[in-house]
Amino acid sequence: MLLAMLLGGCGDESFHGKDISHLMPPLDFELVDERGEAVTEQVFAGRPVAMYFGFTHCPDVCPTTLARLAAAARRLPEQARGRLQLAFVSVDPARDGPAQLAAYTAAFSEDMVGLTGSQRQLQALTRRYRITYGYDERDAAGNYDVSHSSAVWVFNERLEPEVMLFDDLSIEQVADDLGRVVGGGEIP
Amino acid sequence: MKYTSAILTLAVLAAGAFWWVSGISPDAPLAIENARVRLVPGGGPMAGYMDIRNHSDAQIRLVEARSGAFGRVMIHRSVLEGGRAAMQHQAGGVRIEPGEVVSFEPGGLHLMLMQPQQTLKVGDPVEIVLEFDGIEPRLRPVSFTVVPVTAP
Numbered sequence: 001m002l003l004a005m006l007l008g009g010c011g012d013e014s015f016h017g018k019d020i021s022h023l024m025p026p027l028d029f030e031l032v033d034e035r036g037e038a039v040t041e042q043v044f045a046g047r048p049v050a051m052y053f054g055f056t057h058c059p060d061v062c063p064t065t066l067a068r069l070a071a072a073a074r075r076l077p078e079q080a081r082g083r084l085q086l087a088f089v090s091v092d093p094a095r096d097g098p099a100q101l102a103a104y105t106a107a108f109s110e111d112m113v114g115l116t117g118s119q120r121q122l123q124a125l126t127r128r129y130r131i132t133y134g135y136d137e138r139d140a141a142g143n144y145d146v147s148h149s150s151a152v153w154v155f156n157e158r159l160e161p162e163v164m165l166f167d168d169l170s171i172e173q174v175a176d177d178l179g180r181v182v183g184g185g186e187i188p
Numbered sequence: 189m190k191y192t193s194a195i196l197t198l199a200v201l202a203a204g205a206f207w208w209v210s211g212i213s214p215d216a217p218l219a220i221e222n223a224r225v226r227l228v229p230g231g232g233p234m235a236g237y238m239d240i241r242n243h244s245d246a247q248i249r250l251v252e253a254r255s256g257a258f259g260r261v262m263i264h265r266s267v268l269e270g271g272r273a274a275m276q277h278q279a280g281g282v283r284i285e286p287g288e289v290v291s292f293e294p295g296g297l298h299l300m301l302m303q304p305q306q307t308l309k310v311g312d313p314v315e316i317v318l319e320f321d322g323i324e325p326r327l328r329p330v331s332f333t334v335v336p337v338t339a340p
Contacts, residue, residue, distance in 0.1 A: 054273075056228075059235035059301065060266045061273040063228055064294040067338040095232075103230035107337045132272075141260065143302065147274040167268055167295065 015180065016173035017154075017165040027051075027159035029125040031089070034102040034114035041159055047085045048182045049155045050165075053131055055092035055146045056104045063108075065167060069152055070109040072174035080182040083157070086112035091122055091133040092146050129153060129161070154181050217244035218323055223332040225301060225314050226294075226339060234308075236261075236299030236316060236332055237292045242284040249321040251281040257314045259303025266295055275300070281321070294340065308334045 027041040027049065050069060054062035066088060073084055088105050090096035093116045096104075101114030116122070126133060126149075136145040152165040154177065162181045165174050223238040242248045253261040263278040282297060284290045292298050299316065308314065312334040320326055 056230055057232045058273075058275075059226075059228060059233040060264070060275070060294060060296075060298045061268065063226060063235070063337050070338065100230045100232070104228070104232070107227075107229050141302075143260075145275045147272055149271060150268050150273040151271055166271065 015163040015177045016169050017163040017177050018151075020153075020161045020164055024129055024161040026161070027155050028128065029115075029117075030121050031115040031117040031125070032098070032121075034098050034105060036098040039115070044085050044087070044155075044159060046157050047083055048157050048178075049085045049087055049159065050178060051087040051089060051153045051155065052151075053089045053091055053126065053133065053149050055090050055148065056096050056100055057092065057143075058146065058148075061150065065150065065152065066108045066112070068167075068171055068174065069165075070112065072171045072178055073109065073111065075171070075175040076179055076182060080179060081111070084111065084178060084182050088112055088114050089122070089125070090114065090116040091126070091148055092135075093117060093119070093122065154178065156181050218242060218248060218320070218328070220318065220328065220330050223316075223330050224335045224339070225308070225332045226337050227308055227310055227334050228337050231304060233300050233302045234258075234304065235294070236301055237294065238330070238332070239289055239291045240282075240284050241289045242286055244323060245286050246322050247286065248284045248323050249281045250284070250318055251321050252319040253299050253316055254319075255301065255314065255316040257305055257308070257316075258301040259305060261316065262300040262302070263297070264300045265297050268295065310334050310336050 029041050031039055033039045052065060069086060073081055073086060076084065086109055090101060096116050101116060105112040105114040131149045133146060133148045138144045150167055153161060154163045154165065156162050163177050165177060219241040221239045225234055225236045228234045240250065253263060255261055263282060265276045265278055267274050267276055282290060314332045314334060315329050316332050318328045318330055320328065
């Protein structure tokens with residue numbers, strides 16, 4: 001019934017975003033969460049995850065994408081929304097400590113967790129999904145821009161990649177794809 | 189009848205004069221609308237958005253912005269290409285051609301508002317002074333409204 005409702009909005013079986021199922025390996029990482037605790041991908045075990053790679057000193061693109069993602073998640077039926085975990089991985093650990101991450105993610109959704117790690121840890125995760133990031137030169141005040149991926153990566157409850165969501169999708173389309181992944185497994 | 193039209197003429201002239209004096213004429217050469225700052229917690233930079241309308245017959249250029257509420261303000265453009273996001277500093281400013289509206293909006297042009305000097309909350313007014321080339325006065329103080337980070 002719930003599954004029928006979730007799939008009802010869309011006639012065909014394909015994602016609006018880029019289908020990456022079977023193209024990439026399951027989630028696997030060692031990172032630090034926004035409470036400062038070391039975590040692995042098992043922190044998400046049994047829950048679908050929508051993950052974005054950015055940095056908090058990103059005033060325009062990151063808040064826009066995260067706000068759209070949170071708005072799409074709020075469109076899901078309550079039960080589905082409760083299962084979906086939103087994750088923000090900062091690729092700028094020098095500026096994004098646990099407190100900074102916690103304040104930032106709380107502004108978007110109570111279901112969003114902030115993660116970061118050492119360069120080695122971040123590179124292990126981003127290379128796994130062929131994501132690159134890089135730092136611009138510092139200006140006189142020590143500020144720098146970080147180039148990063150603009151996609152949201154969605155994993156199912158077995159932590160297998162399902163779909164990549166880009167900025168060209170509407171909030172309705174993002175919600176539709178999220179619903180497809182969240183509703184794809186067993187509904188408790 | 190003559191009196192009525194004379195009074196009407198005076199009223200129209202007076203309204204015109206009032207518009208001119210108050211600067212709310214729809215033909216004001218430069219109009220800045222929908223000015224807002226999206227609140228990002230944590231002390232990091234925020235983005236300022238607005239629409240700049242050039243009703244004059246000359247090119248206008250936004251060259252700089254500053255605010256007592258932020259340690260530093262820069263004019264930036266986000267570039268989304270091939271699945272990657274980066275920012276470009278608009279060192280030469282932003283041109284607004286005669287009759288054109290340039291929108292600073294999410295995913296594109298924005299004021300990068302760095303080092304907030306005070307804790308802001310939704311609904312607060314924030315004054316940002318915009319400096320233009322090609323129009324007098326060059327300095328235009330604009331009241332921006334703080335909106336939630338989830339606002340468009």
